Amino acid sequence: MKQSAISPELVKSIPLFSGLTEQERDGLLKEGRIRSWRRGQLLFRCGDAVACFYLVTAGVVQLYRENPHGKQKTLDVLEPGQTLCADEIMDACRTHRANALAMEDTVAMEFTQAWLKDAARRHGAFALNLLSLIAQRARLAELEAEHQASMSAAQLVACFLQRLCVLHELDPRGFTLPYSKTLIASRLGMELETFSRALAKLKEQGITVAGTHVIIDDLTRIERYTCGSCSVSDACATHGALEKRTQDKQARA
Amino acid sequence: MKQSAISPELVKSIPLFSGLTEQERDGLLKEGRIRSWRRGQLLFRCGDAVACFYLVTAGVVQLYRENPHGKQKTLDVLEPGQTLCADEIMDACRTHRANALAMEDTVAMEFTQAWLKDAARRHGAFALNLLSLIAQRARLAELEAEHQASMSAAQLVACFLQRLCVLHELDPRGFTLPYSKTLIASRLGMELETFSRALAKLKEQGITVAGTHVIIDDLTRIERYTCGSCSVSDACATHGALEKRTQDKQARA
DNA sequence: CGACACTTTGAAGACGATCAACGCCGGTGG
DNA sequence: CCACCGGCGTTGATCGTCTTCAAAGTGTCG
Secondary structure, three states, rough: OOOOOOHHHHHOOOOOOOOOHHHHHHHHHHHOEEEEOOOHHHHHHHHOEEOOEEEEEOOOOOEEEOOOOOEEEEEEOOOOOOOOOOHHHHOOOOOOOEEEEEEOEEEEEEEHHHHHHHHHOHHHHHHHHHHHHHHHHHHHHHHHHHHHHOOOOOHHHHHHHHHHHHHOOOOOOOOOOOOOOOHHHHHHHOHHHHHHHHHHHHHHHHHHOOOOEEEOOOOOOOHHHOOOOOOHHHHHHHHHHHHHHHHHHHHOO | OOOOOOHHHHHOHHHHHHHHHHHHHHHHHOOEEEEEOOOOOEOOOOOOOOOEEEEEEOOEEEEEEEEEOOOOEEEEOOOOOOEEOOOHOOOOOOOOOOOEOOHHHHEEEEEEEEEHHHHHHHHHHHHHHHHHHHHHHHHHHHHHHHHHHHOHHHHHHHHHHHHHHHHOOOOOOOEOOOOOHHHHHHHHOOOOEEEEEHHHHHHHEEEEEEEEEEEEEOOOOOOHHHOOOHHHHHHHHHHHHHHHHHHHHHOOO
């Protein structure tokens, strides 16, 4: 196999394979099958039997679910280097819990379930990497759930924008939203109208949004969020600030 | 070590060790240290450095967190045979994300982090069991988050009671709540008052609660919840029923 | 009996969802 | 070139649900 679908740099940057020798890694990788999807196609559908483990090598994949009323909630947006279905395979549950949609033309490597389990069984390092991956995803999901429960819409949006800024290495003094507002609202689990109104409130907080252009005044304490923390307010600078403001407002009234 | 803190039956029922030989299992277990806590003591505190992996062998442990306003949210209630901190150890995060409180006099085996990682590295079966454990916990947490977001308080309570009934093998035609209402409300992420009012609404739904005594009329579709599913309404019998009722009511008005 | 923890009930308020209307823009077709 | 349309986002008004604060009820245990 002369030509690979995945660039050497991308391979090296994937934590799942760290600690393996190049031979081990390439041996594992060559068992994958390369597949492509056009923008708008589904990689799999919620309720389908879980069949494969995926490693995205190009494009963007949206994971979303619809609840009984037809409302869509976006769970995640995956970019090259990220993986799908590790948890669904390890978990006893046999069906997909979400839809996976190619938001752009997408290429991914596809592996069998047995491949994933064998790799974990055979290579101790791989098993630990996989454990770490799943545990981290679980922690983030947990943190997010706590945020949803304890923060207002405006606080959630502020958190999201700060995090976006850090994770995508955007300049806080001025950047363009990488996703549509509809998608972001869905990702944050709120209605588009609520999101829109939240943006207005943020102007007073030092976050200015006009169209798709964003300016964040104070990004000082942002690292705390990214690494997670015990207290939610510690974890999110803007959360604390807004909190205090709200209390002040109540005190005035 | 003649006397063990853990009964042979309990050991055999722990999925984490399945697929290992008895020698392997006992070899692993004997590296654990037996510790006890009195009712009301903390096993560890939110923010502490993660130090150990625990296997509860007697008693009850409450995992909870407090948010910035001092509100407590109960994350889980652990009983003998269950484990603590697997995810926190595998995850890169180095501090506990919750408090662990002994709700009764409690005994647990304590293992080092290195023990857990070595066990996963050395024993393929153990690694897969651990992956399965963490993935399942993550899935349940995700399901719960979705429930929180899409169901009313009454629906959440109904789900909880049904699940309680199944998991604790209680007789739906009449059983006593194993926890205080305050604890359950905290577990469900709602205020005690909201919980109390929700119970009243459930009377019309075939779930009668008087004091700590509960009667559930229809438990027919309960298994669907336990095994999880794509659609939330599929996953929770009462959710669907209440949903329809609400829509009917709106249609009438 | 009285103290205390736990629970219930009432009334008010905050917040987000929902419905509806409108503005903005890019594309398509006449 | 213009008219029309559809997707996207904003804004206003209303409504239901949960939280909050307050008060009263229930039970147990000394």
